[in-house]
Amino acid sequence: MTDPVMRLKDLTLSLDGNAGVVEILKGISMEVSAGETLGLTGASGSGKSSLLMVMGGLERATSGLVSVLGQDLTPMGEDGLARFRRDHMGVVFQSFHLIPTMTALENVALPLELAGAEDAFARAEAELAAVGLASRGGHYPSQMSGGEQQRVALARAVVGRPQILLADEPTGNLDAATGEMVMDLLFDLRDRHGATLILVTHAPELAARCDRVVQLRDGQIISDSLAMAAQ
Template sequence: MHDTLTRPQIAPHIAIAARNVTLSLGEAGHQTQILKGIDLEIPLGQSVALLGPSGSGKSSLMAILSGLERASSGEVRVGGVDFGPMDEDGLARARRGRIGIVLQAFHLLPTMTALENVAVPLELAGIADPFGTAQRELEAVGLGHRVTHYPSQLSGGEQQRVAIARAMAPGPEIIFADEPTGNLDGATGEAIIDLLFSRQRASGATLLIITHDPSLATHCDRVIEMRDGLIVADRAGGAGA
């Protein structure tokens, strides 16, 4: 009871909260500290760019905040849910419908069409009218004419559009995107970023985008920089300036 009374409370308008989060990998006595005590709050609906060089810990932080990795210590609350006491099944349930994830490598199933790649996860989650929802989301990302095509029949940019549609289709409160343009050429990457932010604004979702590209700051409300497992800067981005 005393701990509940003395622990600082997280305001209801905060979508993502991390307090003194650490991550260490390796065996006891030979551990590498990846995150060294991260404190972070992101309000509902805010778009945030997390910048930093390779090895800075930004992707590890995203993995913890999205429930794909467990913190070694500290507190993580996402969408009002405390990730601390949850096992892997609990984290999977917490992500379902609440969190959308877009990755650099697309991760589309090669034996499924674009429509099936978006609809089947909705169907498994028990969402009503999964194929109708998937059709509408693919139309929203400009792929209404490609729904019957398989990933091998789509360009890299089209595959990432399918991945964005899959992430957005359940209507998640929070979107995580890890280097979403990393496998795309410059012009295609810019189009994907424009699409990702337009879908985020349309839905009102919170967006945390992991990148090494400072130009993304012009799209974001806020820019956070990481070095060596620590947050070293936190400032307004181009959209929030």
């Protein structure tokens, strides 16, 4: 049995709000295996996106253990976390987060350039082709549809060949048909790169495509089970 790629133990997250301290996550403990596709579900405000952000070191836990690929993220500084994400993770957000002054090709190549890769643009071209946007590399985000922008974001997330892919409602801003196409691409990219995929979603049909589904309510895990498609 291989070691888990991610291990959370007694994880809590509290944030200061207008009415005082708000407990977002309350004693989360779970493990994620290599190559697993995990869906995080729950109503708005259940804590699923916050949990994903903690998993990716984008939000710092208040207490508890966050171990990713054997590395404890808790004591790491912002620069260390940024380097760790760059080297090991790909992140896809609902709102794309492309840099508007960069072309699609430049957006995809950026993580590799920051890592000092000499073949950054060649690899970026290959990933744009993999998401069907080989002819759009010279276009800026404002010249692209929402679906195209999300496909660029997918290419950017996987161009570094990450071991872990994190996706936060990646189809939330897209129509149904475009969203389905983007999700097919995300699963295809996951398969091609052999990455572990952790996905936040409201959509039952999307959760059913995952190997395992963890449901949250009020910052706590209320169920952890194999998805129907995996059973």
